[in-house]
Structures are given as C-alpha cells and as structure tokens.
Amino acid sequence: MSITLPGPTLGVVGGGQLGRMMGEAVAPLGVEVVVLDPTPDCPATPVVSDQIVGGFDDADAIHELASRADALTFEIELADPDLMAEAAAEHDVPVHPDPDTLRTIQDKLVQKEALVDAGIPVPEFAAVATAGGLERVVEEFGGAMLKAREGGYDGRGNVPVETPDEAAAALDAIGGAAMAEELLDFEREIAVMGLKGADGETRTYPVTETIHREEILRESVAPARTDDAIVAEAESVARDVLDVLDGRGVFGIELFESRDGEVLVNEIAPRPHNSGHWTIEGARTSQFENHVRAVLGWPLGPTDLVAPAVTANVLGDTEETRPATLSGVDDVLRAPEADFHWYGKADVRPLRKMGHLTATLEAGGDDGAADRDDLLSRARALRDGLTFRDA
Structure with a gap:
C-alpha cells in the first residue's frame, strides 16, 4: 500500500x-x-x-x-x-470494525455466548425474562448483576440484585430484554486495549487497572498494579478475544481479576474506550490514532508505554442539567505532570462524562506500585478540585 x-x-x-x-x-x-x-x-x-x-x-x-x-x-x-x-x-x-462484530457486541447476551463458544472465560450468566426466572438465578449465583442486553452504558442498564425479593423491581428498572451475571467479589477490574490491523496483525496496549464507582469508570492506572502472572493472562485472554472479532480497529476489552487469580471477560467495546484515554500521553501511539490507522489499512503505530499514567474522569457534579461551566481548571494547568482534555459538551448533568485529565510519572521515577499510588492520589486531587457547581 x-x-x-x-x-x-x-x-x-x-x-x-x-x-x-x-x-x-x-x-x-x-x-x-x-x-x-x-x-x-x-x-x-x-x-x-x-x-x-x-x-x-x-x-x-x-x-x-x-x-x-x-x-x-x-x-x-x-x-x-x-x-x-x-x-x-x-x-x-x-x-471497520465489521458490522457483524457490532451486531454481536450490541447484544450483551449474544456477546457472552460468542465468547463461551470460543472457550474464553467469562462470569456465569443467564438470560432472564421474568421475575421468577431472575429469582432463581439470584439464588443460584448468590446475587447477580442484571444487565440490559442492548443500549446500556456508563452504569445505565445495570442493576445489582442481591436477594430474590429485589428481582421484580430490578426487571422493571431495566424495562426490556435482560441477562444476569454472577455478582463477582473480584480483586480488581482491568482492561486491555486490543488492536487489529491489516493482514491479521494484532497488538495490545499495556494492561490497565480500571477503578469504577456506581458502575462508572472514575480512574485508570497504567500499567495495572497487579502481578506479572495476571498481566500475562490478561494479554493472552485479550488476544483470544481479538481472534473472535472481525474487522480492523481498536477494541476495549474489560476484564475482571478474580480473588483466586482468574481473568474473566466482562464486556467488549468495538471502538476506542475510556479505559485507554491514558494512551494519548502515556503510549507511543494513542488508541485514537491507531484506530484510524487500522481502519484505513495503514501501518500500526507502536503501543509501548512511554510513561506510567493515571487518567481521572471529570464527571458532572450538579444535581440537574444546566449549561456547562467548569471552574478550577487553573490548578490542573499549573500541574507539570497533568494534561487536560475538555469534551466540548454544552450541558452538564449528573455523572455525565465532561472531560478527563491524565497525570504521567515524571522522568526519574522508578515506576513501582508506590509511584503509581502517588500518581493516582495526585490525579484525584486535581480532578476533585474541578466543579460545575456555582463558586
């Protein structure tokens, strides 16, 4: 070419x-x-x-x-x-990615079934259509995460169900076709940004630790604060996932690290993903550039880590929808280790993703877990100094 x-x-x-x-x-x-x-x-x-x-x-x-x-x-x-x-x-x-891949991923039940058919480890799951059916699944799993099969994102379409008597209300909240997964007591959530290029070439970005609250991604830490065996297994599972998917581009592969050291696939996004935003500053080629390179059939860029990085999402902190005006940006811009990204959304609403900041480890750091702990604390402090509320 x-x-x-x-x-x-x-x-x-x-x-x-x-x-x-x-x-x-x-x-x-x-x-x-x-x-x-x-x-x-x-x-x-x-x-x-x-x-x-x-x-x-x-x-x-x-x-x-x-x-x-x-x-x-x-x-x-x-x-x-x-x-x-x-x-x-x-x-x-x-x-690209192939429309057939999009069809598979759009339905979370179909997505999970495709992974199981390929021998890829996932949490226990079941389709549910009635309150009685969900009650039985909750009893069998000892608690479940009820998910809308289509259309859910950023915590919407997910309802934890801890006891059978919560089943009917949870199904009403979903309001459509649903599936239930076992409610895992996991060690941490991790993610791999996988990349498929022309002629079947595949690459992965370093394994990332993802920190969620209320089902919404709050921070990402790259590389993940986990051991080498988990990193190797996550990379292996991610490459197996890429083999299942047709078409070129970046795929966000969300994973669970279980308490007993298993790596299980949570969900897949057939596109760049919030878990990979750190690659803009922290990798040699960002997930966004590599996605476009792959779609166009161009040579892929290197996915190597340039610097350990922590991304903190800037979410709407108002109680209602209102025009978006963010204050506190001065401190982020003064921080030598931080880069800020504004998403350009006119209105802010509760927990809406409005931007992110990424803190990278300064030259000379030894990149131990303590360094990444400190980097996470600094990113959180900078992010928590931002607000859409009236000063």
Whole structure:
C-alpha cells in the first residue's frame, strides 16, 4: 500500500468525545474526518472537517456519509450495522470494525455466548425474562448483576440484585430484554486495549487497572498494579478475544481479576474506550490514532508505554442539567505532570462524562506500585478540585 498526503477522508458514525479525540489524533497525519451525529454542533465539530446532522438509523444520512468517505467506522454502539454495511457496499468503501462484530457486541447476551463458544472465560450468566426466572438465578449465583442486553452504558442498564425479593423491581428498572451475571467479589477490574490491523496483525496496549464507582469508570492506572502472572493472562485472554472479532480497529476489552487469580471477560467495546484515554500521553501511539490507522489499512503505530499514567474522569457534579461551566481548571494547568482534555459538551448533568485529565510519572521515577499510588492520589486531587457547581 502506498500512502500519499493529503490523506483520505474517514467517515465516523458518532460525533461525541471519541469522535473528537479521533479528529485531534489524526489531523497531523492529513486525515480528514466527517462525523454523523443527531446533535447539531456535537462535541467533535470543532476539530473535524464537517458534521452530517442525522440519526444513527437515518439511512439517507448514512449513505451521504459513505459517499463522502474513503472508509467508515463508528464511535458508538448505537450505530446501525445493517445500514452501515448497505451503505459501504453501495459506495464501495470499507467499514471497520465489521458490522457483524457490532451486531454481536450490541447484544450483551449474544456477546457472552460468542465468547463461551470460543472457550474464553467469562462470569456465569443467564438470560432472564421474568421475575421468577431472575429469582432463581439470584439464588443460584448468590446475587447477580442484571444487565440490559442492548443500549446500556456508563452504569445505565445495570442493576445489582442481591436477594430474590429485589428481582421484580430490578426487571422493571431495566424495562426490556435482560441477562444476569454472577455478582463477582473480584480483586480488581482491568482492561486491555486490543488492536487489529491489516493482514491479521494484532497488538495490545499495556494492561490497565480500571477503578469504577456506581458502575462508572472514575480512574485508570497504567500499567495495572497487579502481578506479572495476571498481566500475562490478561494479554493472552485479550488476544483470544481479538481472534473472535472481525474487522480492523481498536477494541476495549474489560476484564475482571478474580480473588483466586482468574481473568474473566466482562464486556467488549468495538471502538476506542475510556479505559485507554491514558494512551494519548502515556503510549507511543494513542488508541485514537491507531484506530484510524487500522481502519484505513495503514501501518500500526507502536503501543509501548512511554510513561506510567493515571487518567481521572471529570464527571458532572450538579444535581440537574444546566449549561456547562467548569471552574478550577487553573490548578490542573499549573500541574507539570497533568494534561487536560475538555469534551466540548454544552450541558452538564449528573455523572455525565465532561472531560478527563491524565497525570504521567515524571522522568526519574522508578515506576513501582508506590509511584503509581502517588500518581493516582495526585490525579484525584486535581480532578476533585474541578466543579460545575456555582463558586
């Protein structure tokens, strides 16, 4: 393949913060980015070439995107795989990851069944349709995490069910097709950003520790504060997952490290993922640049760690939806170890992801667990000094 510049145009279904960061990452490479998103002036618009305003299931908008692009991808699982495949075929442009992969991942039950069929370890799970069925599963598992099969994200669509008498209310809260997983008492949550390129090439970024509260990712620590055996097993499991998935690009593979040293797959995202935002400062090539490289069939960039890094998410801390004005940014900008990323969302609401900051270990650190503990504390302190509430 011969690459010439100016580069190709990439069409992205979705124009949220992930589309924004894709645009930021590949502008230096001469790649033009056009996004499709239903929200006018979506977060990606300041950094991409153009936005098509349309729904993720808008056939005309998807076809317009395909007609203007040399390749298609998506940054949100709400993208319609059938429309993307149809538009890609009609306009003779590749779409990655493969729409079949998106179909599999969109339904959490189908996703888990595909992993089991491939011999990949996952928590115990079961489809549930009635309160009685969920009660039996909760008794069998000793507690369960009830998940909406489709559409859940950032804690939405997940309801912990600790006793059978909570089953009916949990199903009502989900309000649709659901599955239940055993409620694990895990050691930690970890993640691997996996990468598939042209000609079957695969790479992984260093194993990352992910820290959640209320089912929402709060911080990521890279490399993970775990032992070498777990790191090796997580990398092996991640590569097995990549073998199951069709198409090129970055895949966010979320994992559990169990108390007895097992590594189990939690969920997969067929796109760059919040767990990998640290790669912008902490890896030789960010997950965003590598995702675009892979989709275009370009050579992949190295995934090596440049510096230990901690990412802290900046979430909405208001009690209601309101115009977004963030204060306290001065202290983050003064911190020599910190980099700040604003997502450009006009409104803040409770726990909405509005940005993130990444703290990297200064040169000369020995990168022991204590260093990463300290880095995590510093990142949290900087993040906790930010607020959307009135001063």
